[in-house]
Amino acid sequence: MLRNFLLTACLALAACGKQAAVSAADLDRPYPPEQGGALVDAMSGEPSGLIAMLAGESAAAAIAANLFNSLLKYDKNLELEGELAKSWEVSKDQKTITFHLKPGMKWADGAALTSADVLFTWKLVTDDNTRTPYGADYKLVLKAETPNPLTFRVTYAQPYAPALDSWAGLQVLPKHLLEGQDINTTPFARHPVGSHYYQLDEWKNGERISLKRNPNATQGQARIDRLVSRFIPDPAAQFLELMADNIDSMGLSPIQYARIFPARPELTRKIAQYKELGNAYTYLGFNLKHKPWDDRRVRLAINYAIDKQELIDGVLLGLGEPIASPYKPGTRWSNPNLKPYPYDPAKAKQLLKEAGFEDHDGDGILDRDGKPLAFEILTNQNKQRELSAVLIQRRLKEIGIDVKIRVLEWASFIGRFIKTGDFDVVVLGWSLGQEPDQFNIWHSSQQDPGKFNFIGYNNPKVDKLLEQGRLELNPDKRMKIYHQFAQQLYDDSPIVYLYAGYGLPAIHKRVKGIDNPAPPAGIGHNSYEWYIPEPLRRTEIAEQ
């Protein structure tokens, strides 16, 4: 009797917190947009703080993006548009940019948001005492002024085209709450007050951050009332939570997307899978200061010897794209005339022969002047990069190149090998930025230890194009410059573009209003328009 009672009590307690099962038909039915509900997602890391200019992690950026506004933002096609700014104009000499703010904007606490806040934020990010790694772009501003509360004007010593992107990246902070405080240690980082769709509700260290709708939002009202981000470091645990309906969304791995989901109808019944262009690409980079990588023919040979489609199929299970320029395919900066180098081992061998590499001693390995063509691929602990290196190793072996692979922990990799230039070939990634300027990565002046042209790329034509691109604020003229730049990179082949993987979000079908297929900016571009119809909502998070 007692045992029966206890058992029932256990089951009842176990069951509470779960909403009544919703049938597939209910989930797939169309619903009109309405306000309310909560969306629970999973993050693998916890932010160190919510002031984006200080916190480097992606988790901080993801949450701060729901709390703070910038002057400008990128639209669904990755073109710039105003956010806090209603409009902006560039002066004739291209040195001055004037932003006109939208009138009547407020912070979440009700105080007015004006150009003084923008000026204050600019002063913060350029202050030498601020522990931010991102000050460089803003220090180029010669003069920043606020002629009136709705106008913010910056003047540069010379035209600086990446400026517009930099103003889309600087989240404006409230002057009235931060003035006179040490930004590095301010409790504001953990109790932020912003101006975007959401405001902080609760932060439980190590567990979760909950956001609630900001009634004073500058960009209108979001439809979902609450966003909860749970910190679950392990991707397998995240997936189990998704299966058990404890979280609504997570980023899938290719295996989960292409193998596990299709095999489990109970998952596809309640969870929708999306595919969006990723924000990064993986490449194989040569140390151009070492022999034989200074020889273009050798680099091209390796490029021809690697089967990119094989990498995409093997590493990403087909969920990625080959690229031929360091820009997102389909956006204006990507040069449509460039096609990835095809897989052509015969041509690779031919090029190596021209460069003097042949198998003179008959051991199966090509050699030149008695030295075999052998090198080590370095990469960090990243499964996709490791797998790519293994597939590349095999293809290069087929044409007689002896490759070894070495996998390192990130900080050792950077500190011991990249900074010192002590490497032959690396497999790494760069982001596919929205801003085309890649001066820091490709300009010959950026080769000192700790700078980002660590492969030692030096092409005066590219240097010139990169300098021109920084001076030109007209998008159409800029586009031509960067198409030429991408063409030069393509011809020189200082790196082999391997692939750009897709982002693979999975979101519970209770969330409606998601663009599918995803535009270039990804599905998140209109997350404020997503909604959760009342009958489909979670019951364990009470409305407040």
Next chain:
Amino acid sequence: MIRYLAKRLFWMVPLLVGISLISFLIMHLAPGDITTTEAGFNPKASEESRQKLRKLYHLDEPLLVQYSLWLKRMATLDFGESFAGHQRPVLWEKKDEKGNVTKGMIQEALPITLLINILGLVLIVVAALPLGVISAVYQNRPPDRAITVFVFIGFAVPGFWLALIMMYWLGVVHAWLPISGIHSLGYERMSWLAQGWDVGRHLATPVFISALGGLAGISLFVRNGMLDVLHQDYITTARAKGLPENTVVYRHALRNALLPLITLLGLSIPGLIGGSVIAESLFAIPGMGKLFYDAVLMRDFPVIMGILTIGAALTLIGNLLADIAYAWADPRVRRGVGQ
């Protein structure tokens, strides 16, 4: 006895300094520092600003200077602040002039890890004692064999694999227990009793997993101790006197067989503050293991040193406590200390 204690305590100080120096040097052998890990590969972050940060944290000074700076702070029991963006105090909460309290990182991570480890240890002892005694009493007979096979399976099964299987079976298939985390979403609005129940349900699997691995060691330890004692002459005497078998086993044999267990438990005190990285990552528990692992990957030196120092101090104290407990429990040792 008091002189002995004072002497032991006095010698702990140079020992601690030595341990911390070695830890400090080894920590700095790993290449990279906070500036290479935090925003280290973001092209928008300039090398100049990284140098600025390095200077701020004294990372540009020689190692011994850095160590003496650290030691100077430690002399006043100041564990400093994390290098990470949040700059939280490493050990204990701090109040700023406006009355905002920032909790210490170890202060928040330690209780949960302690709770899991103590529950795990209690579970181990509670399960291992009867298992060990039964094994010894039924030596080489089916109950002994079954128990040995069971504890060795528990010892050999990879914890993360079993954890995932249990999470799937208990959390997804049957939805009996939560999968990860330590609190449910509506925790704040629950009654006091329901809150305890909620935490208990969240901790059930992690505690079980952490106990299973330790069960084999302790139960075999108890078994062998019991076997030694059961073959002593005084046990034969006790049986010859006609005492009931239960009295012989539990009063005469078990008490003596427990002595070595004291040392074992004393040595496990420092282990109590160390969490398992794998279990904590899997169960999304913000404990010490995860804190330490993340700090190492981030090269967050103050946090690494803070945890190592506390661990070292606890190891030394645990040794001391074990010795004292031993002296208390065993008259022979007590006499040796007194001389």
